[in-house]
Amino acid sequence: MRSAAFALFATVVATLGACAGTQTTSQHLASTQASISAAAAIGAAREPTGALHLQYAREEYAQADNLSRDGEIEAADRMFLRAQSDAELAGALARRQDARRAADEARARAEAAQPSMAPAPVAPPAPPAPPAPPAPAAR
Template sequence: MKTLTRLMMFASLALVGCGGTAASTARMGATQAAIRSAGEVGAEREPTAALHLQYAREQFTQAEQLSRSGEGERAERVLARAEADAELALALSRRSASISAAGQAASEVREARSRPTPTSTPTPPAAPPTAPQPTP
């Protein structure tokens, strides 16, 4: 994925050449996909992840504007920043979920340990009664 991104970056840099070109559609798509992925894993719910997702969106918008105004090279670099922020938002969101799950699992272990176990000392079985003696 990273190799592909870099290839696309080189390609777009080649296209941009002496300026006056737009950022590559592939790069725009890749960044958009990263932003979407971060949103889908719930980055909005984790404050730091939400902040980086916001950075990513803002930078993506900035890159679009730069691209429209023909500053393709600069747009590509801003897209790279946006994508890095989106990937960080995704990683932070997953970290939050994993730490929460680990805490939950540890809590369940503590609960299982504290669960009372059935008594291990059996009560002796009732002895069969002796036949009562007939009354004369």
């Protein structure tokens, strides 16, 4: 009787532990999916480097999902983090492109309104560092 009760207790503890791990992974999955959707929604794909990071994010997301299904919870969580960081970077690159374009337009408007204003030299945008390709899944 005691051994049966102990076995039941151990099963419950193990189940709760598994549930806790699954919940964390689900949260990562949801937040990563939201980041990827947000990046796509603001047009990350129209900016070349942003499109690349968005692609990385999707691939990493799929990889994380597979790891999660395989029970590699820690590796899956880290892969979700990678996917999320790539998605956020993709969205930020699109916003930077928009902001630079808006600044260029504002400069043109300012120069048109004040023809005597000498146009300040426009520093060419620094070439973005080539994104590191996603490393193979770390298990």
